[in-house]
Amino acid sequence: MSLKKFLTAALTPALLAAALAGCGSGSTTGTQSTAAPATESAQTESAQTETAEAAQVYDLTAEENTIRFALPAGQVRTAIMTLADELGYYTEEGVNVEFVNSSGTEALTAITTGNSDLDVLGTGIVPTLNFIANGSDLVIYAGTAAEGGCVISLPENVEYYKDLEHYAGARAVMVRNESAWVITRAKLLELGVDVDSIELVEVGDYTNVVQAITKGEADIGFLPTEKATSLAELGTEIVYEVGELDPNYVCCRQVTSSEKLAAKHDAFVRFNIANLRAWEFYSDEANRDYIISVLAEESGQTEEYVENYLFVNRTKLTLDPNESGIISYYNALGDTGYFDTSAVDVAEHIDTSVYAEALSAVLERYPDDAFYQEKLTLYRDYNNALI
DSSP: OOOEEEEEOOOOHHHHHHHHHTOEEEETTEEEOTTSOOOOOSSOHHHHHHHHHHHTTSOTTSGGGEEEEEOOTTOOTTHHHHHHHHTTHHHHHTOEEEEEEOOHHHHHHHHHTTOTTOOEEOSOSHHHHHHHHTTOOEEEEEESEEEOEEEEEOGGGHHHHTSGGGGTTOEEEEETTOHHHHHHHHHHHHHTOOGGGSEEEEESSHHHHHHHHHTTSOSEEEEEHHHHHHTGGGTOEEEEEGGGTSTTOBOOEEEEEHHHHHHTHHHHHHHHHHHHHHHHHHHOGGGHHHHHHHHHHHHOOOHHHHHIIIIISSEEEOOOOOHHHHHHHHHHHHHHTSSOOSSOOGGGGBOOHHHHHHHHHHHHHOTTOHHHHHHHHHHHHHSOOOO
16 A cells, blocks of 8 residues: 655754744734735734744654644545644644545555554544444544535425425435435434335445436435535535534544554644644634635635535534534444444544643633634533533
8 A cells, every 4th residue: 555645744943943933923813824814813922922932842853743644635624634734833833744645445544554654534434433343443533524415306306305204215326425314314214204215326426426316317316515516517406405404413533543642642632733723714704715725726626616615515614523423423324234333332432632632722822712612612512521
């Protein structure tokens, strides 16, 4: 297996000093790249100084301060991590982040086998839970995104399929492991709809899902929302976004191994601190045009695609682990028959402490920051509270 590294943030001490000197203040979270838009800072001057000074005590060439993050080519969902790197937050927090071009399966295999080329996968959820159910030593410690799936149909059938009772006996199509189906199925069961009467077919790619419907071979399809939007010109429309049925349902999570998490614990905390700062930057509408430009350049996608993905469609970027959501989703997957969940307690593969430490750290720096206070409330709602 060959994993191609396409971006490395490692800096020599001299370059680190130059990078810190070249950063100006003005983001919603403080010190940032001069290329970023100037917006009101949420940090005090003393907090900014503390951040810069703390970064200089870490050796960015040391393995214990390095985190290798899987970033498949063309990926937009990991926007927070891209922004954290672009804005210089990783350097400021004293962590060296290397982005590695890798598919999900490659990444999970590398992580579980202790391969030093990769530490974290931040996309997908079903393959991760499948590995866990089959005995892999993986630990979910943070989130990347929530929601993001939808149901599609022909324009003339959209209103009909807004009634979930009509799903009984329907012909459905999807690509395997589609989260939108898992969540919808759970909701149908709640309503007493006979899910076994649904004729479900799996196809090879997202275009096939749309084509099956336009050719009359299926009535409804399950897709990531951004795919439904980009393929809408082929003749389908969104019936509903699945987040309307189950708000904040888990999607992409960040996963590593217990061994890597223990060996690089402090680096993972600083990694999460930088990501929390980038999350706040992303949440500021004033930064929207800059974010779209950066993500389009880094991903190779069009600015229209990036804008639809990050700001129009119902895909939520979130770093919160959402422990309760992971457990519910894992159980739902077991109920669908994807894999046997009875042998492994997924709760033993969730560690919210690293995220809690990072959130506590930014709250200590900026105790009156409304954004971080909101994330504290969110954390306490969805996780066994450690803070």
